[in-house]
Amino acid sequence: MTWDYIFVQVANGAVIGIIYALIAVGVTLIFSILKIVNFAHGDLYMLGGYCAYYFIALLGAPPLLAMLLSMATLFALAIVLERLLLTPLYSDATERKDEYGLIITFGLAFFLRNIAVIIFGPYPLKPPSFIPGVQHIGEMTVTNDRLFAGGVGIVLILALLYFMHRTIWGQALDAVSQSRESAAIVGINSRRFNSVAFGIGAALAAAAGALIAPIFSLAPDMGVLPNIHAFVIVILGGMGSVLGSIFAGILLGEAENLFTAFFPDPTRALAYTNAFGLLILMVVLIVRPQGFFGRRHLRME
Amino acid sequence: MSAAAELIRGVSLVKRFGGIVANDTVEFSVVEGDLVGLIGPNGSGKSTLINMLTGHLPPDGGEVVVRGHEMRGQAAHLYAAMGVARTFQLTQLFGRMTVLENLLVPGLTRPGSTWRSVVQQARSTLDFLKLTHLEQLHAKNLSGGQQKLLELGRCMMLEPAILFLDEPFAGVHPHLRDQLITRIQELHEAGRTFVVVDHDMESILRLSKRLVVMARGRKIADGPPADVREDQAVLAAYAGS
């Protein structure tokens, strides 16, 4: 067990962790504004990946442009979905909005995943790399695609933070996330911001899908695992905290990588990697339900 | 302390939220037959105090004694079993249960209660509150005032020794407010003990025999309403807010 080995594993954990975080920030954003956990996020991620693939394959768009187009597509699609499905969340007549949001997004996930098999076909697809090749950093080998995904991921998250804290629209969104009523008093139409937030969340999912497609390939059921990863991160990072998501993403990436790398029984290490992440999730929920970076209790007792 | 038995006592209760001290060593006790008004500006710690006294918020310091029993670490439903009933600042009913069912829940938690007797008791409570005609309606479909009445009824079903009413008059139509005050007075005359929290000075003064004033997490006055009204500290607190 050399230091090189440990370095390589830790570095890889950080890279994959940032990629995980990119998937999770969308869930965080949607939660902080709409107060629902989006169970369909992994499937929007899947759609985003496929959209980017088809923009490249059919229109010959360069990968980065395809990613942006895919984000725009998912933004629009998400707003339609939000208008169609989520409006009861804003009505006082709706009881138990938690449950409504849960079942409706769960059902949406079920629908999207199964319709994707029909639309996109069963075979795994892989769009071309953003930047082909690999980098060697000491003993560590990492593909350019991972570095690119991590880099763009950080840029997108920073852009989101900038948007939230430095622009009028972002401030308004943040106000809505703090209190719907107060926002209404100062004349912010929270209805529109819900759509925007859901759209941005979906666009972030699409970006993640497009960035990650060259790394893991596309398959209709590819959203299931990232969805679970996103939940782990969002819980770990504290519901509603974007910065917390980044830390938690890296933490999860490290936890999983180091588990696989050092779990004493090598036969089971890989098989239990996902279970380990979930175990962390469960323990955090029991011990510290507000997460490690949560800025406030959100509807927890 | 008079001859009347002490029902509930909070001993140097402390509660902090983050850096804010919501209750700072508050002493509070109620004897049987009392009708206490609890007032104070917004954020003075009234609701925090009530939440601690009824078991809905564990104190960071001090303790709550109900009828001589120390209640440390006990769940809220055990307070209810000891005869401590309460309403909430924002009415909290069982929205998609009928008016009758809302009353059955507390009734049936009492040990030894039978379904038949509890239904009977619930019906007479509805009679008393003049809500009988709404018996089969979902509670969420009642008006704000009717909901306050129903919440009061739910407390009564516990046959409590003491009732904490958290802002019972907030947002209630004046007509229904008078009705509410009448009901409280009737119940008080029948021997129930009340602690009423509200901003509505007029109603509180009409009702209470004793007035407690809180400001910035501390109790600043406690005594007959007439005395408290003249208290300099109270005037200062209200002027300052």
Added chain:
Amino acid sequence: MLVQGRRHVGSKLAALVGGLVLVSTQFVGAPANAADPIKIGWVGPLSPPGGYAEGVLMKQAAELAADEINAKGGVLGRPIQVIFQDTRGQPEEGTAAAERLISQEHVVAITGEFHSSVFLAEMEVAHNAGIPIIAVDVWALKITAKGYPEVFRVAPNQALIAGKYGEWIAAAGFKNVAFLYEKNDGGQSARDVMLPILDKHGVKYDVVGADPSATEFTAQIERFKSHSPAYDFFMAAYSLAGAYPMMNQSHTLGFAPTAKTGIANSGGPAVDPTFWKNVGEGGKYVVTEVVGLPKNAWNDTTKAFVAAFKKKYNHSPSPQAIENYDAMLLLADAIGRAKSTDGKALIAALEKTDIVLGRGRYTFSTGHTPDWAYHQFMDAPVALIQYDKVNQDAEDAPIIWPRDIADVKYLYLKPGQ
């Protein structure tokens, strides 16, 4: 008021009873008409969580076979109709599908399936009904070892496939194998068959299981890389989508295929239509099995099938597809020889099968030694190939094992040689 209420109830009751009678006619089977088409059932995964990628290819091949049979006038003067049933890789759906095919659709035989666990449930139904069922791409030994007369298998089983890998690894001189398998029926049975053979030849190995949904293998591959002494071969048993990221990561991380370490994957994805699209450079030097005839041994049926399949569906057939195609033709042949669609007669005819189809000359063993031999297509072709070019079709890749059909001198092409 009361009377009105009653009348209301009466009409409702009548509607209810009427509805029930209407529905119940659905539930009781009716006898088949002699002039109807001969129905053959197909079962397999067409949606998640099953292995729907393979299932779809198999279904397409079965459709193609039925079209061709019908174009030639059908069997016994009757057309063939295939009834397709999605089983989603779930045993209870398999039972339901088989029951439906047999008791509702009155099929005379069933083919298909990609998951051993599901086939085990389906064959119980077929066994109870006395309907022959041909296993198309399920490899568990237990299937034929149970000794049900109704069950035939055109696929090679795990003993024939994983066994070949084991022998080849030993012959090629690998000494230290990293064995990574997917935690499903295919991966597990590959492990169970292959490891004793490696033991027998004194090849050392380490075994790692992976959840089928896993796509991130970086940490595991780094762990392999850091192992001392270094592994000289990376054997993967993967049948689902995880295979591609696994091979990609193994390649880009410089683990295998490299001059130091070879790589093989058993289970199918390395011969699927989108293999090269997904793995690119990383696919060169990969060893995998082809459960069909090698191209130099293709007969007219094989060539015609491959051409027709490509024409109809615009992509290459997988070996599983040819298996399913042949299974359909086998059934048509047996029905023709039995001059009947009766289960017993069909089974008897199938046992006497001797016909050359897309995967060579079919016969079914009737012996029970070893126990899995019963009704197994013993000569099911299995060849190990190794890609030596990027974007190479599986049928163009050189065969390296078994030696009697190998078309290259070497046992293994080391990268860089």
Added chain:
Amino acid sequence: MRGLHIYILLAVAALALVFADRLSSYWMHVAIIAMFYGILASSWSLLAGYAGLFSLGHMAFASIGGYTSALLVQWYGIPIPVGMVAGVALCCVLGGLIGWVCLRMTGPYLAIFTLGFSEIVRIIFATEDDITAGMAGLHVERLFSTTSRLPYFYVAFALLVVSLLLMGVIVRSRWGLFLRAIREDEQAASASGVAVARFRILAFAIASGFAALAGSFYGHYIGILTPSIGGLDFMAVLVVMTVIGGMERLPTAVGGAFVVEFLLEVLRGYGQWRLPLFGIILLLTMRFARNGLLTPLWLRFVQLGEPRAVAATALRDVPQKDPAQ
């Protein structure tokens, strides 16, 4: 005629029993699986519909029950019913434990927690294949040696009826009232003297026990168990069934299970299109008829034979008696 609906249900049940042997083997299998789902849907409705505890771990308990019974029977040769009882008992304890651990969680937190639990259970069953045979499928001893499905039909029928009766007693008793109060407002329930923690744990324990009952029956009926029974796909189907039927009443949940299972089979020929279709129906149900598609029908059905004036006020099923007395 009061309670006409009860007589109709009894008559339908009697007809089903008498004419069961006329069903073709296929429809009998569909009926058995529908009843299996019926037990799961009704017990999940007890948990999610009545108590408001939206758990995604229900199928995990079914799989634990199934594997427990199968393995105990295999290892110790105990009679199958004893194995099933053991599975149920274990899941009651485990369910209670999960209920205790997640006492402070509500809504999405509870859903995510139980999702994590069920995935861990699935992964353990898949990974420890030297014990469970993993995804290759555990061979389970069947309840009867006969090839006929009829005895299974009767057993499934009996299990469903007994489960529904037991759960029916619970939801019509004060316990049911308390569970609904907890669902509506935990704080108000505790202020009303309801021992919230105790009843939440109880709800988990009871529902998990019934899930285990269904799961163990499933194993001994199909004869093979794979870890995927505890997976998200099964759970999704269960949610679809219960929500489409109406998750806040036991009969509508069971009805949902029956209708969806029946339609899944009728539409089997459409293969891949079946599931997205039910996805859409689920979304539409949630969006426009949140109480479930069967709930209005059921309320009408319950009123059959009652004069309309009475019927109008009886829209709510007010508990009439306390069977716990």
